Amino acid sequence: MVAESQPEVTETELVPVYIMGKQYLVPRGLTIMKAMEYAGYKLIRGVGCRGGFCGACATAYRILGDPKLYFGLACQTVVQPGMYLAQLPFFPARRATYDLTQLEPTATTLFSLYPEVLRCLGCGTCTKACPQEIDVRAYMAAGMRGDISRLADLSFDCIMCGLCAARCPAEEAQYNIAILARRLYGRYLAPRSRHLEERLAELRDGKYDPEIAELKGMNKDQLTARYKARDIEPED
Amino acid sequence: MSGYPPELQASIRMVEATRPRRLKETFPAMSLEERQAVLKGFHPDYKDETFQAIRVGVSKGQRMPLELARVVEGRPHIGPDFDLSAPAAETDVLVIGGGGAGASAALLAQENGARVILVTKLRFGDANTMMAQGGIQAADRPEDSPSIHYLDVIGGGHFTNVPELVEALVMDAPPVIRWLEDLGMMFDKLPDGTMVEQHGGGTSRKRMHSARDYTGAEIMRTLRDEVRNREEHIRVIEFSPAIELVLDDRGQVAGAVVMNLETGARAYIKARAVVLATGGGGRLHYQGFPTTNHYGATADGVVLAYRVGAPLGYLESMQYHPTGAAYPEQILGQLVTEKVRGLGAQPVNKMGEQFVYPLEPRDVEAAAFIRECLERGNGVITETGQPAIWLDSPMIDIIHGPGTTQKALPAMVRQFGRFGIDIAKEPMLVYPTLHYQNGGVRLRADGSTQIPGLFIAGEVSAGVHGHNRLMGNSLLEILVFGRRSGRAAALFAREARPGRPTLAHLEAWNRELQEAGIETDVVSPILLPDYVRHE
Numbered sequence A: 001m002v003a004e005s006q007p008e009v010t011e012t013e014l015v016p017v018y019i020m021g022k023q024y025l026v027p028r029g030l031t032i033m034k035a036m037e038y039a040g041y042k043l044i045r046g047v048g049c050r051g052g053f054c055g056a057c058a059t060a061y062r063i064l065g066d067p068k069l070y071f072g073l074a075c076q077t078v079v080q081p082g083m084y085l086a087q088l089p090f091f092p093a094r095r096a097t098y099d100l101t102q103l104e105p106t107a108t109t110l111f112s113l114y115p116e117v118l119r120c121l122g123c124g125t126c127t128k129a130c131p132q133e134i135d136v137r138a139y140m141a142a143g144m145r146g147d148i149s150r151l152a153d154l155s156f157d158c159i160m161c162g163l164c165a166a167r168c169p170a171e172e173a174q175y176n177i178a179i180l181a182r183r184l185y186g187r188y189l190a191p192r193s194r195h196l197e198e199r200l201a202e203l204r205d206g207k208y209d210p211e212i213a214e215l216k217g218m219n220k221d222q223l224t225a226r227y228k229a230r231d232i233e234p235e236d
Numbered sequence B: 001m002s003g004y005p006p007e008l009q010a011s012i013r014m015v016e017a018t019r020p021r022r023l024k025e026t027f028p029a030m031s032l033e034e035r036q037a038v039l040k041g042f043h044p045d046y047k048d049e050t051f052q053a054i055r056v057g058v059s060k061g062q063r064m065p066l067e068l069a070r071v072v073e074g075r076p077h078i079g080p081d082f083d084l085s086a087p088a089a090e091t092d093v094l095v096i097g098g099g100g101a102g103a104s105a106a107l108l109a110q111e112n113g114a115r116v117i118l119v120t121k122l123r124f125g126d127a128n129t130m131m132a133q134g135g136i137q138a139a140d141r142p143e144d145s146p147s148i149h150y151l152d153v154i155g156g157g158h159f160t161n162v163p164e165l166v167e168a169l170v171m172d173a174p175p176v177i178r179w180l181e182d183l184g185m186m187f188d189k190l191p192d193g194t195m196v197e198q199h200g201g202g203t204s205r206k207r208m209h210s211a212r213d214y215t216g217a218e219i220m221r222t223l224r225d226e227v228r229n230r231e232e233h234i235r236v237i238e239f240s241p242a243i244e245l246v247l248d249d250r251g252q253v254a255g256a257v258v259m260n261l262e263t264g265a266r267a268y269i270k271a272r273a274v275v276l277a278t279g280g281g282g283r284l285h286y287q288g289f290p291t292t293n294h295y296g297a298t299a300d301g302v303v304l305a306y307r308v309g310a311p312l313g314y315l316e317s318m319q320y321h322p323t324g325a326a327y328p329e330q331i332l333g334q335l336v337t338e339k340v341r342g343l344g345a346q347p348v349n350k351m352g353e354q355f356v357y358p359l360e361p362r363d364v365e366a367a368a369f370i371r372e373c374l375e376r377g378n379g380v381i382t383e384t385g386q387p388a389i390w391l392d393s394p395m396i397d398i399i400h401g402p403g404t405t406q407k408a409l410p411a412m413v414r415q416f417g418r419f420g421i422d423i424a425k426e427p428m429l430v431y432p433t434l435h436y437q438n439g440g441v442r443l444r445a446d447g448s449t450q451i452p453g454l455f456i457a458g459e460v461s462a463g464v465h466g467h468n469r470l471m472g473n474s475l476l477e478i479l480v481f482g483r484r485s486g487r488a489a490a491l492f493a494r495e496a497r498p499g500r501p502t503l504a505h506l507e508a509w510n511r512e513l514q515e516a517g518i519e520t521d522v523v524s525p526i527l528l529p530d531y532v533r534h535e
Helices: A032-038 A107-113 A115-119 A125-129 A136-144 A148-154 A163-167 A174-189 A194-204 A209-216 A220-228 B006-022 B032-042 B066-072 B100-111 B146-156 B163-182 B215-229 B300-307 B362-375 B395-400 B404-408 B410-417 B473-495 B504-515
Strands: A014-019 A022-027 A058-063 A070-073 A083-087 B051-053 B063-065 B089-096 B116-119 B234-237 B242-248 B253-259 B266-276 B318-325 B387-391 B428-437 B440-442 B454-456
Touching (some): A107 A115, A115 A136, A125 A136, A125 A163, A136 A174, A194 B163, A209 B146, A209 B163, B089 B100, B100 B116, B100 B234, B242 B266, B242 B300, B242 B504, B318 B362, B362 B387
Parallel strands (some): B116 B234, B266 B454
Antiparallel strands (some): A058 A083, B318 B428, B387 B428
16 A cells, blocks of 8 residues: 555446547546556646645646536546546736735725626626625626625635636636635624734733643643543534 | 445444444543553654654754654755856845745845845745635633733643743734734624634633634735735745855855756846745655645755754654544545534544544644544555544434534534535545644744744744644735844845855855765755656
8 A cells, every 4th residue: 555656457347538649548436636647747737735635736628529618626526438638737817916914894995905806797707607605796796786795605615726716707816805805804803803803902911821831840740640630512 | 326436335334333322332531641651652753763863954853753854864956066147136135935934024124124035946925825725823801812822832732842932923813813803814703893802722811713614725825916916025935945054254144046947047047035835745745644834845845954063952842633534545634623523523443433532632622633543453445545533423313313423523524525525414534734844944933044044934934833833823924023033034135245156055065964974865955745656
């Protein structure tokens, strides 16, 4: 057992895939990412966490004989025979620069930093391209209404892979607009936590300094005794 | 339709056959003696032949996995004669690493007046931070306190943690949560603003803050966005890992040589202080284990810091999570949260029989899985030869009512659903997976190391967690010590009196390798794992 090593070819059926048009025979069942490594690519671009969280491995593909265009993450999508693959590890997108502390969480802020929000055609091409199955069109619609909270909520699962921006006929960079909205929401619109506020005040007053100093001065036996004596807050 | 091939379905039928009986019985927990026996026999940390003492450097004798020793005892990419006379760039603070620790260090260094360059191996944000789902600990509820958090941390670490580091971790935790809120991070909250907080393994209070099950991703993308807003003061250079630290003739750090990963070009970036935030080493696949880690987790920082003389520690213990996904192959090693067992799913062998109490401590549970597979031969073997244990997830809806799995474990449902497996109806295959590097470069509470001008933060460092880290303290650690190291580096840079840059330490290193009789073809840091098929 060696993790992530390439499988024995003899035990697997090989299927043809086309990496940027060139044919390779790879074992059925591999992800696109592992298939590329099987084919001999040492990946630098188009690879990241390998677990579906980072958005590095956006991939566009067609299947031979099928007119439809498909999208997926190379680390989470299994190869199919006749797959024509193109990696989209980077796609240029405009990003506004701002000082969050100077902004107001309003439609005006959104439209002044990203005037192109209002150019959205509502065509839904972005939604079809999203490997997270986020309804990008819906969050862009919220943006056009200036509804920051809704935009933040609907876009939350975004991994910023860029496929929406690559496909958008209105030349939007949806994921950059979305993170602005989420940060505005997090800083200004989400309710603040009173218990956190109170704890911060206690820390400023040095309330816990003596207890921590005492713990730091304990030897292992004393600490062990104190540790065993902890009461455990019940699950509800 | 089953998501499993026929030979595995046969085993599933045995799991289903024993389920009604198992619903009424729980395998007994081990005694302390039994725990010790299974750990010594089967936990990867106790497999002596897979460890070696390092033979060169200031921490000579430190025990570490063979695969790690191999890269630590490696040869440099460049010779001592590499030309440092014309730096490609100069800065106050050079941050090496673009994860959560590096990003927060860059922000705090900049806020303390430093010009900053951040170099990172792949893209900015390609890091384990991005993959952390569970949450971040901070004692901010009235029922909780930093002192209780302190006890949880140090007890979980088998009382080997460095007290000053634990103090920093727990005392900075509430301010870190506030800092994240101010940066616009979206925490899970009740309508009145109360944080939604849960237990984690080894916590005595509920203090796990979350952002759905994208906690790490939400932290990372928020920090990254803020760094990008400060592009005037923080320059980010992607696809440029450090391959060597540079010292000066006064013995303090003077920057790093970085390599353009795409062109191979090397360049010296001169700096008055360096923050090393390169993460861990799961991609070295100790003992052949799969990992939950990012593609770039190859222990580069340990290699770099050690060559300039920074002492190492705690590298004899690695954290293996008992339940990594073992099937399908596409998600091998990825985390299956402990909550699955918490909700009642039992681990069972290929005959559908229990063999371990479901909620032993992580190291014990992992060792018991390995024993069941490797010694007793009762594990399932998948089509790729991967041994595995069934985690009987359909029990959850039977125990708690239909729909519980979907509601309580949406990310797990989605992940397995992508491959046609409905975990509410069919069990999951799991096996221990390499999760976290408890040890690394020895850290001091202000983020400094023993090398003047060298600061560290995050998984590359050692001492915060002792020999075992609790869930939710790694996202906390990267921010606490990222902030501390960034600030300290900026202050150091302000006062520093740089000498003449030199790579003389490489000469000494090469000599030491030779004197120790180490002949190696390993050039390190290795930067990326090798997954390419070689014919």
